[in-house]
Amino acid sequence: MSAPTTHRAGRVLTGTPGEELRDAAVVIDGTTIAWVGPVADLPAEHGAVVDHGDDATILPGLIDTHVHLAFDGSAKPVEVMLAADDLERYTIMLRSARELLSAGVTTARDLGAPGLLDVRVKQAINAGSARGPRLLVVNAPITVTGGHCYFLGGEAETVDGVIQAVRRARRDGADHIKIMSTGGNMTPGTLPAKAQFTPEEMQAIVDAAHHYGMRVAAHCHGTPGIRNAINAGVDSLEHYAFTQADGTNRPDAEVIAMTAQSGQYVCRTVCAALGTFLTYIDKTADEVFEPGLNRRLLDAGVKVVAGTDAGIDNAPHVEYVYGLAGMAAFGMTNDEVLHSATALAAESLGLEGVTGRLAAGLDADVIVVRGNPRADLEALRDVELVIARGEEYRPEFRSRRRWNDEVSQPQYVPA
Ligand SMILES: [Zn+2]
Structure with a gap:
C-alpha cells in the first residue's frame, strides 16, 4: 500500500x-x-x-453523459468513420478519450459506436493500457431499418426483434441501451420531427433493458418521439429539442410538465456543433431556439444534465466546456451548470456512489x-x-x- x-x-x-x-x-x-x-x-x-x-x-472530475468516441469532431465525422477500417476507428476513439480527459472529463457515456469498439476502448482504459475517462458504453444504438445512425449497425424492429437487440447488446458488453426514438440530423432521409418506433416497440426495449438493470437513453428530437420515450419510461431524454418539420424548436409545456413529473433526466446536448447545425437547416439561432429553455426546464423541476454529443460535426471532444458555457447561455447559473456536470450527471448514470x-x-x-x-x-x-x-x-x-x-x-x- x-x-x-x-x-x-x-x-x-x-x-x-x-x-x-x-x-x-x-x-x-x-x-x-x-x-x-x-x-x-x-x-x-x-x-x-x-x-x-x-x-x-x-x-x-467532470462528466459527459453523451459522447461518440468514434466520431472525430471534424467537419465530416460520419464520412471519416465510414471510410476508416476498425483499426483506424480504434485510433480515433483512443484520441477522443484523451481529448475528453484533457478537458477534465473523468466519466463519459458513449452513446453510439460501431462494431463493439466502444467495449474494446473501455477495456483498454480499465486495463491501464490507454488513458481516458471511465466509460459507459451502449454499442450501436437500436434504430429502425434505415433509421438514424443505421450505419452503426443497430437496426432492429418488431417487438421480438428489439428485445433480441437489447439482449445482444447486453451479451456484447453494453452497460446501457441507446434507442433512436426519432430521426436525426446526421442521417439524411430520416425525419427528426417524427417518431421512428411504435410505442409497443419502445416499451419492449425499455422493459427488456430494465429487466437486466440497464438504463435506457433515448435520442429524441421531435415532440412525438419525446412523448413516446417518456411514456415508455426511458431513463434519459437526449436532445429534447421539440423539433418541428421545418427544423425550428417549439417546446411543449405539457411535455415539459410530464418530464418533471416522471423524473427522467434531460440532456440537451448543447455543443460546439450548434453553428454547423444551423447552417444545415439554413436558419438563425433566434429562429430555432428558445433562448431561456434551460432556465424554463429547471424552473419546471426537470433534471438537466451535461452532455455534448462530442464528436459530431465540428464538435471535437476537447470542446466540452463550450457545451457548459452554452447551458449557461440558455439560462442556467454557473452553480447549476457545475451540478449538472458532476453530481447530477453521476446520478443520471447510476454512479452517484462512485463519482461526481x-x-x-x-x-x-x-x-x-x-x-x-x-x-x-x-x-x-x-x-x-x-x-x-x-x-x-x-x-x-x-x-x-x-x-x-x-x-x-x-x-x-x-x-
Ligand atoms: Zn448523439
Whole structure:
C-alpha cells in the first residue's frame, strides 16, 4: 500500500451544490478519495502535500453523459468513420478519450459506436493500457431499418426483434441501451420531427433493458418521439429539442410538465456543433431556439444534465466546456451548470456512489483548474491536472472555442 497524496488549493468544490471550502485539501489513497476538508483539520496520515496555490480550484472530475468516441469532431465525422477500417476507428476513439480527459472529463457515456469498439476502448482504459475517462458504453444504438445512425449497425424492429437487440447488446458488453426514438440530423432521409418506433416497440426495449438493470437513453428530437420515450419510461431524454418539420424548436409545456413529473433526466446536448447545425437547416439561432429553455426546464423541476454529443460535426471532444458555457447561455447559473456536470450527471448514470462528488470513499476523480469556475466557467478551460480513478494525467489537448452571442458563427481562438 503506497502512501496517500494530498492536493491543496485555495478553493475546493465538493460537488454538493454551492458548497465551497476555503484553504482546503483532498487526500487521495490509491484509487480512492480518503478525506476532504479544510487544511486546518488535515488528518495525520496525509502523505506528501501538493500545493496548487491560492488561486486554484479543486473540484470533482467532470462528466459527459453523451459522447461518440468514434466520431472525430471534424467537419465530416460520419464520412471519416465510414471510410476508416476498425483499426483506424480504434485510433480515433483512443484520441477522443484523451481529448475528453484533457478537458477534465473523468466519466463519459458513449452513446453510439460501431462494431463493439466502444467495449474494446473501455477495456483498454480499465486495463491501464490507454488513458481516458471511465466509460459507459451502449454499442450501436437500436434504430429502425434505415433509421438514424443505421450505419452503426443497430437496426432492429418488431417487438421480438428489439428485445433480441437489447439482449445482444447486453451479451456484447453494453452497460446501457441507446434507442433512436426519432430521426436525426446526421442521417439524411430520416425525419427528426417524427417518431421512428411504435410505442409497443419502445416499451419492449425499455422493459427488456430494465429487466437486466440497464438504463435506457433515448435520442429524441421531435415532440412525438419525446412523448413516446417518456411514456415508455426511458431513463434519459437526449436532445429534447421539440423539433418541428421545418427544423425550428417549439417546446411543449405539457411535455415539459410530464418530464418533471416522471423524473427522467434531460440532456440537451448543447455543443460546439450548434453553428454547423444551423447552417444545415439554413436558419438563425433566434429562429430555432428558445433562448431561456434551460432556465424554463429547471424552473419546471426537470433534471438537466451535461452532455455534448462530442464528436459530431465540428464538435471535437476537447470542446466540452463550450457545451457548459452554452447551458449557461440558455439560462442556467454557473452553480447549476457545475451540478449538472458532476453530481447530477453521476446520478443520471447510476454512479452517484462512485463519482461526481469529492467525498471519502468515492473514486479519486478530481481535477485542478486555475481560477474559480463558480464565478466564471471559462476557468474550466485551464485544467492543470486531471486525476482519473487515482491516476494523474496532464492535459495534452486544449479547447479553443468560446461561446458567443452569434452561435451561428463559433469563434476560433488560437490554441
Ligand atoms: Zn448523439
